[in-house]
Amino acid sequence: MCKKDFNVKVNKSEVVAAVLPMQEHWLPLSNLDLLLPPLEVGVMFCYLNPIIISEKINMNLELNSIVKILKTSLAETLVSYYAFSREIVENSAGEPELLCINGGVSPFFHACDLVNVPNITTITCPVTQLKCGGIIVGCTFDHRVADAYSANLFLVSWSELAQCKPLSQFPSFRRSSLFPRHPGYYDDSIDELYVPVSILPRMKSEILNPNDQVISRIYYVTGDKIEHLQSLANCHDKKGTKYSQRSKLESFSAFLWKTIACGINKETSGFNNFRFGIVVDGRTRLISNNVDVNNQDKSLKGYFGNVLSIPFGEKKVEELKEKSLHWVANVVHEFLDIAKTQEHFLGLIDWVEAHRYEPSIAKIYAMNGDGPAVVVSSGQHFPTKKINFKWDQPAFWSYHFPWAGKAGYVMPMPSPKGNGDWIVYMHLVKWQMELIEASPSHVFEPVTANYLNLI
Structure with a gap:
């Protein structure tokens, strides 16, 4: 571009x-x-x-x-x-x-x-x-x-x-929905996901390699390719019966993780490990804990603020190359499971309380220099058809996440065509973007006016 x-x-x-x-x-x-x-x-x-x-x-x-x-x-x-x-x-x-x-x-x-x-x-x-x-x-x-x-x-x-x-x-601004418990409690798994900024090693100043430049681009993925990735991520027995079902987001994430890993040369890059995370919204996990005795409105449905966690997995680059897409999808499924409970988010709230008053950060963003990191955040519930200011719904849309570090950010959203395609916003290091574009699978195609039927 x-x-x-x-x-x-x-x-x-x-x-x-x-x-x-x-x-x-x-x-x-x-x-x-x-x-x-x-x-x-x-x-x-x-x-x-x-x-x-x-x-x-x-x-x-x-x-x-x-x-x-x-x-x-x-x-x-x-x-x-x-x-x-x-x-x-x-x-x-x-x-x-x-x-x-x-x-x-x-x-x-x-x-x-x-x-x-x-x-x-x-x-x-x-x-x-x-x-x-x-x-x-x-x-x-x-x-x-x-x-x-x-x-x-x-x-x-x-x-x-x-x-x-x-x-x-x-909107609801009732912070009491996210108050810490007394006494507080959190599982040790939270320490693997978040870290106080004060204990991070001081980053060394370095000359930025042009290949390490972080850039933003927008692609589309057709619905049939998404379904194909999901079929590869699912496991079947000899009779063709599925006995593990992976979601489209899990399958897409596994493919992205493996695609970037397959293009990494360990000898020239020096990378051993590769972190990959997915943003989880905790509203549906916490909502059952926020219904009063009269069964009134569930406050978190309209809660205005952050209710997020970023679980992630870390694997050897060579292992991601060698293993099947089904294996990688299972890894994604396993680390996502950590953040799918009410207790995880209640524990995360208590973890922050236990570490006050100093800033903390998601550990996946605190890169250790041993390898890349990418975070996926699903935009599949993006209410595009509702953003109508009197002159019809938008012909196109996108978020922009200008994270200053080297950790990448990817958000798949529904296509304006409404045909099952995805629009995928990517904010990645230049060499990662080049690997994706050079992938022989051609899953990611650049968004053009022709694709959007605007010409």
Whole structure:
């Protein structure tokens, strides 16, 4: 993917605050929020020319009215999602907290005259008009405040209010759902997944090899190839009967892990081991613990914040090369099982409490120099069809995870075609990306306008 120059004319930059006044107050981060480093995550949606679409559905939309709809509905959305109208400041213990002062979303850009977009994941303007009349709506958020599930709640609410609909789900900021237990308890397995930053070895400064540059690209994988990978990952007896069933995400992850490993030359790279992790959302694991005696609403369904764990496996590169995809998928399944229980997340909350007050981090991101690391986060529940601001659903979308380290990040999402294909966002080291593109299986294909039926 070559780099091209493009011109952007910023028409206006302003702050959009909640439409109703807000009393200043503090909102503490949960123990699980404290596991996230300062990191801005981006998301963007590409829409076909809304003016043409509005004519087909008997609406009269011009660019200024489009921007007005987005601004007005955003100001309404921030009333419920006041955590995004805040500043992150340190409390007396030196930990980050949210100071909710209705500071608004800043800056809110309206830009135009974007000639071409070589890397659409780098766009930071919330509203950008393309030469063709298309619109890109994008935003960034601090990962310490919200995970992808929370961001999806916000985006759906924003689009619902843009359509003058009532909110289908209100956010919950009730931190008591994630309070530590007294006395606390956690299994030793948590120590294998998370680590206090203070005990990490100091990283040596080194000259960055151009091949170690981390880049972002977007691919698609067809539904039939995903099903084929799943069939290879499953195990059958001689009669063809399945006796181990691996999910599509497990099968995809096993293939990605093995594909990168197969391209590593131990002699030239010096790599012995390869870490691979998958992000697990703990809401469904904890939700049964958060139903009151009257069987009222399960608070974690709308919980706004981070409820994540990142279990991972570490294997020898040569072992990943030699073993079958079924064997690798079994390894993925085994390390995922660690984080699929309520006790795991309750233990993780207690682990953070036991290590306060110092920052901690997922161990897979704290690379030991002995080999690469990649994390997969499933975006299969990305509510793309619901992100409709009055001018139809987006023609394309993607998250952007600009992690500063060498650990890779991959997010598969449903294709806008709705045919079972996956859109796969990858943020990997350059040499890993080259291995994937050179793979003879040709599972990953670059996303083009032709694939999206836009030309």
